[in-house]
Amino acid sequence: MKRLLTGIVAAGLASIVGAQAQDKTEVAWGGSNPGGVMYYMVGVAGTELGKGLPNINITQVTTGGSTENALRLIKGELDMGIVYGSHVYMAQDQQGPFANADKGDMLRGVAMAYEGPTYFVTLGDSGIEKLEDLAGKTVALGPPGSGTVFNCSNILTALGMLDSIKPQMMTFADAGRALGNGQIDAFCQSSSPAAAVTELAETRDVTVLAYSDEQLATITETFPFYHGGAMPEGTYRGVPETAMPYTTVYWVAHERVPSDVVQSMVSAAYEKQDVLAQGHKAWAQMKPDVKNFQSLGAPMHPGAEAYYREQGQWPE
Structure with missing residues (x-):
């Protein structure tokens, strides 16, 4: 009898554990590849938010970046992603x-993640001092499918320079190493601080090319989803405040993600915002x-709307 009861209890516990596992919501969240801002943002968020949300399992998905995140959300291959506002619009x-x-009518907003600049990085002794000097040079534009390739191509197109460079596609980390090794002349980066640039600047003098007022005006007139801004001094070692085009980046969810899951995640994110900011x-x-x-x-996700209304942050 004792063995039978033990078996019944064990079976009952297994059933409970199984039910709990089934109740757990899986969330696949797209960021970018190592060396990119989105990669580290999603990494720290998945780790920190997961600590207080036992019923939600957040999986960081390595992707090319914003363009791939948006496309995979549209296909239903991701539940969340970090996506440029311009990509939501397009x-x-x-x-x-x-x-x-x-x-893309299944895309739903959760929060503004950050405003990101797009800029070109070269070595201090490269002889490249302004954007026009990139003509004829080998320039890495980012990994295929990334928002960085999208942004860099837009900017070079607006300035009439896209056909003047020798473009290469490579990951952010590979681009940083390739520039340091003299295999490329410059690389383009979206968002800051980016690990690839930070790591390079620790051992080499780097130059972030400034945009003229005329160039910024041309870019924002050609592509209205950019706006002028300035990357603060000290973002990278030895780099002064630098004017450049910015775009807004959002935390986006697929409409199928349950409202209570989004509400729980966004609530936890604001509660832990200082901790997340320490991570990136x-x-x-x-x-x-x-x-x-x-x-x-595109509309906001109902779960995000519920949270913002609860906090008195929903615009009337």
């Missing part, structure tokens, strides 16, 4: 990299930014 009308994709500085910029996201043509 996905609604199936423009640019989304011309052959389904309409970009998290310090997180805010609702509801109206600006909605102006892109």
